[in-house]
Amino acid sequence: MFAAAALTGGVGLAALAVDLGSVYLQSRRLQGVADLAALSAAADLTRADRAANATVEVNPVGGTVAVKVAKGRYDAQQAAPPQRFQAGENGADAARVTVEGQVDLFFAQALLGKPSIPIRRQATAARADLASFSIGTRLASLDGGVANALLSGLTGSSVNLSVMDYQSLVDADVELFGYLDALDTKLGIQAASYDDLLKTNVKTSKALSVLSDVLSTEGKTRAAGAAKVLASATAANQTVKLSALIDPGPYGRQDRVAGGAGAAIGIDAMLLANAMLTLSNGSRQVQLDLGSAVPGLADVDGWLAIGEPMNSTPFMTVTQDKSVVVRTAQARLYVEAKLLGSGLLAGAAQVKVPLLVELASGEAKLAALDCATRTTTLAVKPSVGSLTIGQIDTGKLSDFKQALSPSKARIVQAPLFTVDGASKVDLGGGSFRNVVFSNADVKAGTVKTVKTNDLAGTTVATLVTGLTLDVELLGLQLGLGKSAVLTALTPVLSAAAAPLDQVINSLTGLLGVGLGEADVRTNGMRCGAPALVA
Structure with a gap:
């Protein structure tokens, strides 16, 4: 049983x-x-x-x-x-x-x-379809004078580089994660991940020195030398938090990036160096004495104030998320230019144009990533703002929480007469515009400039045309009328318009922005094979 x-x-x-x-x-x-x-x-x-x-x-x-x-x-x-x-x-x-x-x-x-x-x-x-993009930088001309003046102010020491030196930095691509690996090793940080590394406060001079070493290892000797000059000039107390510069996206939790050349993300050394200096400058206001370096102008003094990027967004990112935005810093530029007078305005007459440029942040985000055609589309909002001829208190220039109210400026000061004037041009068009980068553009590191629809004609010449002038005659015995003073002043102001445009474009260009413009670049594109996640 x-x-x-x-x-x-x-x-x-x-x-x-x-x-x-x-x-x-x-x-x-x-x-x-x-x-x-x-x-x-x-x-x-x-x-x-x-x-x-x-x-x-x-x-x-x-x-x-x-x-x-x-x-x-x-x-x-x-x-x-x-x-x-x-x-x-x-x-x-x-x-x-x-x-x-x-x-x-x-x-x-x-x-x-x-x-x-x-x-x-x-x-x-x-x-894992990823794109890396940045809102970029431009090369300043004027024989390097404007760039040297700005970078001397940002570093706290004298910088004397040539246009070729700056061009070598723009042309030198640095592999982003290779640079971060070198930074981790040479500074002995031993971070567990890229996110941990980017949270670290790094001395700006050390970060620039590592950049020089990486460029030298890659055989880019001229760019390495230029980066070394910037490292040596940077004040010892300046530090930069790299998380304000770079968002590594999905790579942030890793301590290395595999995938060889397909995972490489290039970024030009000029953007990297300039952004680090901008972020680490404590006062965020630089006074510039350009002297007579600008042809067509007798003397130029400038004040540049750099604001924080909105919400501390980075200058570049690696992402597939279309809501991630990279931004330039907002900026204010105030220029006092002494002009070369002639005729009635020669001799004792002093002719001066005080010019205020206000720039909002330029913005860029991922609009589309097409792995079939290997194209990346960025939605870009150019930096809009205003141009004003007027007098301001330079001590308030760096307070971006307060609006500036320029007053009428004394344009001509002569023994027997004065001329006061004011003019303002606002630039609108603050909407996103799409720009497409092909696979060839990505490989070549092509930088594209996106402009607002209403940029045409918005120059200093536009301001001069719209000037409201008040002439006060102090010595009627000269028999001079207001029309004679204005007749003499018009060609002087017109001749100064083009040189002043050049000054504005050079200084704001170093920040990667221009009035009604934004420069963007796709640094890398990775179309990853699908992976099981659940």
Whole structure:
């Protein structure tokens, strides 16, 4: 009796094991098909349904299999796994595939009264399509005089580089993560990840010195020498938090980036050096004495105030998120230019134009990343602002929380007469405009300038044309009329317009902005293969 009972139990357990084994095996097969289908769907999101069904067809598991595909976005930052995948067509970068089938029963048919039971398996795959872009910098001309004056103010010491030196920095691309690795090693930070490294306050001179070493290792000797000059000139107490400069995006949690040349992200050394100096300058206001370095002007003094980028956004980023914005710093430039008088305005007459330039932040964000055509589209909002001829208190220039109210300026001071004037031009057009970078543009490091629709004609010449002038005659015995003074003043102001434009463009260009303009560059593009994430 005991043997019969044991034999019956053993046969029952064996029967149960057969059915459980069959269910488990079929479930594993179905899960494998779901995984493959999710990878196929994520690799071709425009035809995700077709790709998933085709994968199931060429990987039969027996019986009829139903396939459901959902496209959406996958955010690994979400703490709760069920919330990481959000279904939706807009900006989809992931696919979730659900497959349903039947598994045959053997001995369990007698208990359940049916020959099979349904099973369902699910898999999620996401792509890692990334673009790196920055809002860039330009080369100042004027034989390097303007650039030297600005960088001398930012470093706190004398900088004397040539235009060729600056051009070498602009032309020298530095691999971003290679530079960060060198910074971590040479400064002995030993950060656990790029995010940890970028949270560190680094002496600006050391960061520039490492930049020089990296450029030298790559054989870019002239650029390395220029970076070394900047490092030597930078004050020892200046520090920079690199997180205000770079957002490494999904690479932030890593301590190295694999993938070879396909994962490389280049950034020009001039942008890197200039942005570090801008961010580390404590006063954020630089006084510039350009002297007679500007042809057509007798003397030029300038004050440049640099604001914080809005919400401490970085100058460059690595991302697939279309909501991430990079920004330049807002800026104010005040220039007092002494002009070369002639005729009635020669000799004792002093002719001066005080000019205020206010610039909002230029902005850029990712609009589209097309891996099929290898193109990146950036949405760019140019830096808008205003040009004003008027007098201000330079002590209030760096207080960006307070609006400036320029007063009428004394343009001509002569023994027997004076001329006061004021003029202002506002530049609108503060909307995003798209600019496309091809694969060739990315490889060449092409910088593109995006302008507002109403930029044309917004120059110092426009201000001069719109000047409201008040002439006060103190010595009527000269027999001079107001018309004679204005007639003499008009050609002097007109001749100064072009040199003043050059000063404005050179100084603001070093900050990567211009009135009604923004310079952008796609530094790298990576179309990653899809990976299973759930």
